[in-house]
Amino acid sequence: MVTIKELPKEEYLLKGHAACAGCGPAISLRLLFKALGNKVFLVVPACCTTVIQGPYPYTSFDVPLQNILFESTAAAASGIVAALRQRNLTDITVVGWAGDGGTVDIGIQALSGAAERETDFIYICYDNEAYGNTGMQRSGATPYGAWTTTTPSGKRERKKDMPLIMAAHRIPYVATACPSYPIDFINKLRKAKEIKGTKYIHILAPCPTGWRYDTGKTVEMGRLAVQTGLWALFEIEYGKFKLNPPSDRLIDKAKRKLVKEYFALQGRFRNLTEEDVDRMQKWVDDDWEKYRKLASNSTSDFASYGKI
Amino acid sequence: MSVTPKTRKEMPLTPISYPTVGSMGKTGSWRTFRPEIDYSKCTKCTLCWIYCPDAAIMRKEDDSPIIDYDYCKGCGICANECPTKAITMKREEE
Amino acid sequence: MAQMIIDTANHIAGYAAKAARVKVVAAYPITPQTTVVEKIADFVENGEMDAEYIRVESEHSAMVACIGAAAAGVRTFTATSAHGLALMHEALHWASGSRLPIVMTVSNRAMGAPWSIWPDFSDSLSQRDTGWLQFYCADNQEVFDTIIQAYKLCEDERVFLPAMVCLEGFILSHTYMPVKIPDQEKIDNFLPPYKSGWMLDTNRPLSHSNLVSPEWYMEFRYMIQEAMENAKQLIPQIDREYGKHFGFEHGGLVEKYKCEDADLILLTMGTMGSEAKIAIDRLRKEGQKVGSVRVRVFRPFPIEEIEKLAENVQMFTAIDRHISFGMEGFLATEIKASIFNRKDHPLVAGFLAGLGGRDVTFETIEKIAKKSLKWMHDGKVERETEWVDLRK
Numbered sequence: 001m002v003t004i005k006e007l008p009k010e011e012y013l014l015k016g017h018a019a020c021a022g023c024g025p026a027i028s029l030r031l032l033f034k035a036l037g038n039k040v041f042l043v044v045p046a047c048c049t050t051v052i053q054g055p056y057p058y059t060s061f062d063v064p065l066q067n068i069l070f071e072s073t074a075a076a077a078s079g080i081v082a083a084l085r086q087r088n089l090t091d092i093t094v095v096g097w098a099g100d101g102g103t104v105d106i107g108i109q110a111l112s113g114a115a116e117r118e119t120d121f122i123y124i125c126y127d128n129e130a131y132g133n134t135g136m137q138r139s140g141a142t143p144y145g146a147w148t149t150t151t152p153s154g155k156r157e158r159k160k161d162m163p164l165i166m167a168a169h170r171i172p173y174v175a176t177a178c179p180s181y182p183i184d185f186i187n188k189l190r191k192a193k194e195i196k197g198t199k200y201i202h203i204l205a206p207c208p209t210g211w212r213y214d215t216g217k218t219v220e221m222g223r224l225a226v227q228t229g230l231w232a233l234f235e236i237e238y239g240k241f242k243l244n245p246p247s248d249r250l251i252d253k254a255k256r257k258l259v260k261e262y263f264a265l266q267g268r269f270r271n272l273t274e275e276d277v278d279r280m281q282k283w284v285d286d287d288w289e290k291y292r293k294l295a296s297n298s299t300s301d302f303a304s305y306g307k308i
Numbered sequence: 309m310s311v312t313p314k315t316r317k318e319m320p321l322t323p324i325s326y327p328t329v330g331s332m333g334k335t336g337s338w339r340t341f342r343p344e345i346d347y348s349k350c351t352k353c354t355l356c357w358i359y360c361p362d363a364a365i366m367r368k369e370d371d372s373p374i375i376d377y378d379y380c381k382g383c384g385i386c387a388n389e390c391p392t393k394a395i396t397m398k399r400e401e402e
Numbered sequence: 403m404a405q406m407i408i409d410t411a412n413h414i415a416g417y418a419a420k421a422a423r424v425k426v427v428a429a430y431p432i433t434p435q436t437t438v439v440e441k442i443a444d445f446v447e448n449g450e451m452d453a454e455y456i457r458v459e460s461e462h463s464a465m466v467a468c469i470g471a472a473a474a475g476v477r478t479f480t481a482t483s484a485h486g487l488a489l490m491h492e493a494l495h496w497a498s499g500s501r502l503p504i505v506m507t508v509s510n511r512a513m514g515a516p517w518s519i520w521p522d523f524s525d526s527l528s529q530r531d532t533g534w535l536q537f538y539c540a541d542n543q544e545v546f547d548t549i550i551q552a553y554k555l556c557e558d559e560r561v562f563l564p565a566m567v568c569l570e571g572f573i574l575s576h577t578y579m580p581v582k583i584p585d586q587e588k589i590d591n592f593l594p595p596y597k598s599g600w601m602l603d604t605n606r607p608l609s610h611s612n613l614v615s616p617e618w619y620m621e622f623r624y625m626i627q628e629a630m631e632n633a634k635q636l637i638p639q640i641d642r643e644y645g646k647h648f649g650f651e652h653g654g655l656v657e658k659y660k661c662e663d664a665d666l667i668l669l670t671m672g673t674m675g676s677e678a679k680i681a682i683d684r685l686r687k688e689g690q691k692v693g694s695v696r697v698r699v700f701r702p703f704p705i706e707e708i709e710k711l712a713e714n715v716q717m718f719t720a721i722d723r724h725i726s727f728g729m730e731g732f733l734a735t736e737i738k739a740s741i742f743n744r745k746d747h748p749l750v751a752g753f754l755a756g757l758g759g760r761d762v763t764f765e766t767i768e769k770i771a772k773k774s775l776k777w778m779h780d781g782k783v784e785r786e787t788e789w790v791d792l793r794k
Contacts, residue, residue: 004354005371011363015379016330019361021338022383026361034358041474041602054331056618057312059609062327064602066473067611068466069496075463079428079470079478080602082454086425086476092604110466113459182358208383216384216397219359316621321562321599321629322501323622325609 002183007034017060019052022215024205024222025099025126026052027179032095032124034182035189038063040093041084043077045107046070047099048132071106073098074114077121085120093193094121100141101131103202104160115169115198118305122192122199125162128207136210143230144283145276147268148210154271158283166200167236172306173199174236179206180222184233184244191237197306204231212267221265229256229284232291239300243291251292259284330379335362339382341397343375349394356386356395404585411542411574414581415481415507415567416441418549420451421589422505425476425596428456428467430486433519434571435509438481461486465493465504472502473610475603477553477596480504483571484511484525491529497564498533498626500611501599503556504564505549509575510672512758520759521570523671523724527700527732533626535565535633536701538671542579544652545569551640554593560632562599572759573673584648592647630702637699655704657696658711660686664693665716666774668767669733671697674721674756680764685771692771697733708740717749719774721767723756730787751783755790766790 012033019026025048033040042065044050050067053059068076073096081094098107103125111123130148131137138148140160147154167174173195177185185203192199206221208214213221225231226247233247243251250256260277263269272280294301311326313319325331352371364380365373373386387395409417415438419427427446429439445451458464461482468478482490487508497504508526512518526536537552539545545567552565569575600610614622638654645651659679661667670678675696685692695711697704712718718741722731729735734752741747753770756762770790777783 004358007358009367013363014327014329014331015363015376016328016332016335017362018332018335021361021381022385023361027359027385030361030363031358038607039604041604043470050612053325053609053612054328056323056325056612056614058328058331059325059612060328060331061607061609063607064604065607065609065612066470066602067609068469069462069492072463072466072493075428075458075466076470078456078458078463079426079467079472080474082426082428082456082467083471083474083476083478086454087474109459110463113463116459117457179359214384216388218361218383218385219389316624319618319621319625321625322499323611323614323618324600325612327607327609 002186004182007186008037012038012062014060014062017052018054019048020209022208022218024179024207024218025049025128027218028126028185028203028205031179031182031185032189033063035186036093036095036193039091040095041066041080043068043073043080043094043096045073045098045102046133047102048128049097051133070102072110073102073107074110074119074123077123078114078117078119081119081121096121096123098125099132100125100127100129101139104140104162112169115166115171115200118197120196122189122201125202126205127202128205128210130210132207132210144280145269145272147271163200163202167302170303170305171198171200172238172304175201176232176234177201177203178222178226178231178233179203180219180226181233188235195306210268213265217265224257224262224265227257228259228262229288230259230262234291236302238306239302239304241294241301243295251288251295253285253288334378336378336380339380339400341382341384342377342400343380343382343384343386343395344398345373345375346394347372349392351392353391355389355391359385359389361385405583406580407583408578408580409542410437410576410578411545411569412437412509412576413441414542414546415549416445417583418546419479420445421583421586422550422553422593423477424479425453426456426468426471426478427453427480428458428464428471428478429480430458430461430464430482432461432483432486434511434575435481435483435486438507438509461489462493465490465497468504469493469497469500469502472504472598473500473602475596475598475601478504479506481507481509483509484513487525487529488513491532494529494532494534501562502564503553503562503598505552505556506564506566507545507549508566508568509571510568511571518758519571521573522757522759526566526568527724530701530732533563534701535563535699537565537567537699538697539567539569539574540673540675540696542574543581543650545574546581546583547644547648547650547652550589550593551644555633555636555640557597558636559599561629561636563626563629563633568672570672588647592644634702634704653696653698655699656707657698659694661693661695661711663691665691666771666778667711667715667718668692668694668771669697669718669720669737670694671700671723671733674723674762674767677762677764678767681767681771684764684768690775703736703740705740708737709744712741712744712748715748717751717774717778719751719753719770721753721755721770725754734787749778749783751777752787753790754787
């Protein structure tokens with residue numbers, strides 16, 4: 001178990017980049033490199049990270065990075081993985097780094113295909129729950145009730161459950177993470193790197209610009225998401241579901257903070273009625289009943305290829 | 309480091325950008341508030357270092373933090389997360 | 403050992419990808435391309451081809467996977483038709499803007515709606531603006547040869563652009579013809595190992611294709627045009643060099659037939675070029691001074707070749723297998739554009755034939771020529787675009 005002080009000092013996301021002040025994805029990127037170092041090829045579709053690089057002829061990324069079309073992160077990664085294998089370059093980790101839009105909406109086909117083909121790469125969805133690059137329009141990952149520029153009175157549909165969709169692909173590793181829990185995320189990345197096959201990590205990356213909260217509260221927002229149970233930290237490793245701390249202690253509903261505490265801090269939830277909040281509290285409780293059942297099984301809950 | 313091409317002949321055949329500190333210039337100019345560290349309260353926990361989205365806080369040899377004000381955007385995460393409240397956000401003077 | 407085989411153009415494309423020592427193929431099946439990928443799957447699985455075949459889940463992903471593989475440093479290949487090509491459209495732009503030497507065969511097929519599986523050039527000609535080189539083949543031998551030539555051309559540092567090698571669906575894709583597959587060692591001598599203008603490399607980190615402001619974008623586009631102009635010079639050279647090595651040449655940019663003293667020249671693409679030769683011979687027997695030109699390379703457009711032919715001819719007749727709705731056939735337009743600024747330029751007539759796979763025989767072409775000759779003698783075309791054998 002690594003500690004923060006043991007993390008390397010080298011930075012591969014260079015300061016002076018174009019992310020908004022308080023950007024959750026930017027913290028996540030720094031953690032990505034702390035975990036994996038710079039022997040990575042990054043594949044980045046159209047998303048906030050496209051802009052974070054800064055403009056030609058400069059880039060803020062000190063690793064090889066291929067910008068690619070919005071829907072094709074996993075397809076480009078598939079090509080890169082095959083090429084590296086043909087060239088016998090076995091020590092480079094291929095990482096797809098995509099926003100929620102490029103993962104759960106327009107990018108889901110390529111991701112599903114790559115996962116079914118057991119493509120050997122790590123796919124990370126950094127989820128700020130809207131199309132950030134184009135100005136905060138709703139995505140399939142936007143939660144119920146949230147304001148976005150295309151759902152000004154609040155989204156009426158629920159957030160797509162992408163981690164479980166990926167688990168259904170029988171891939172050997174699925175995990176959720178949050179930059180507010182840096183060591184947890186770093187451990188998951190390092191574990192994923194050692195596994196063969198498709199690895200999917202979904203990171204909730206709070207966004208002050210889209211969620212309408214003070215820029216200094218990004219880490220706090222992520223923590224609250226976990227503490228209310230709205231975001232659960234878990235792994236599905238070779239099909240076995242496991243909750244990670246502190247989520248493992250939140251199976252007891254009494255230990256979970258109420259979701260209204262989270263909504264109250266974000267301008268995007270300003271339109272929620274009491275009815276909405278009650279509904280969403282019930283959904284969280286239902287989800288946790290599901291997690292409780294999954295966590296209590298002694299056998300694997302999902303099929304998985306690549307089991308040792 | 310990246311060198312800005314001066315002529316077309318110096319341009320690569322396809323847009324290739326090289327790693328550059330300050331790709332967007334000195335982003336410290338974005339600030340309205342600046343973080344200030346009271347080192348007497350700092351316990352060198354390095355949380356501010358790990359949480360800074362801009363890598364604008366560096367760790368010295370003894371793990372104490374030092375802020376690069378050329379690039380700090382003044383988001384306030386470091387101040388919000390510091391367990392001993394050693395960092396306060398002060399409005400930038402004009 | 404060189405071998406003589408009898409096979410379909412689709413299968414031959416597979417042989418060519420194998421001979422070119424392609425390392426990554428990413429492709430999705432679509433009629434009438436399907437047997438290309440089936441052949442490649444066979445080759446890879448029985449070990450004849452040392453490559454990886456990524457069975458992607460769509461054509462868009464196929465092109466992007468090729469882009470990824472080429473950026474990561476290997477020779478790539480894909481194949482598609484019609485709607486598959488259309489689905490790749492944005493990725494075609496990305497590939498040429500990335501200056502990656504990907505080679506793709508297009509088994510030409512008409513676009514829908516409505517569904518058609520039969521050949522015309524609406525699929526590939528719709529992509530003429532994407533910065534890809536475009537070759538149009540008339541027989542299976544040319545398909546093999548052109549694929550090998552294309553890799554050599556595309557990986558030349560003066561070019562570094564992707565290329566599509568077009569062959570008409572069913573007419574070539576599923577038709578057996580004799581083809582000579584050269585000795586592998588000779589092909590290796592002709593085609594050096596993969597080269598590209600840039601690559602992802604942990605020793606030299608870079609971001610490829612991040613945001614380019616108006617301050618720089620135009621110059622990158624100019625460079626693509628420059629590469630096209632270079633390709634125009636290199637294509638005939640490579641074709642001749644290939645001919646010296648392997649005994650087959652296909653005319654470079656354009657394949658001319660009996661044009662030296664022609665008053666009327668028919669211009670065609672693809673297999674119509676072969677049919678045209680028969681029509682020309684029959685008309686010549688009747689004493690008509692006619693010739694034909696098969697435009698082998700549509701991009702870059704062989705402007706100078708057309709200009710040279712325009713010097714001694716009274717009329718060009720373009721036979722198009724595709725129309726740009728609201729305007730005319732592409733070949734007709736581009737021929738007119740090539741010669742427009744000349745003080746005296748020949749008449750140009752445009753004929754549309756063979757759309758949706760309607761058969762174009764030498765008899766059809768003879769009819770087109772005879773009508774053209776009448777207009778030529780009248781000194782003017784009856785109409786800009788004539789639809790051939792259209793139901794009343």
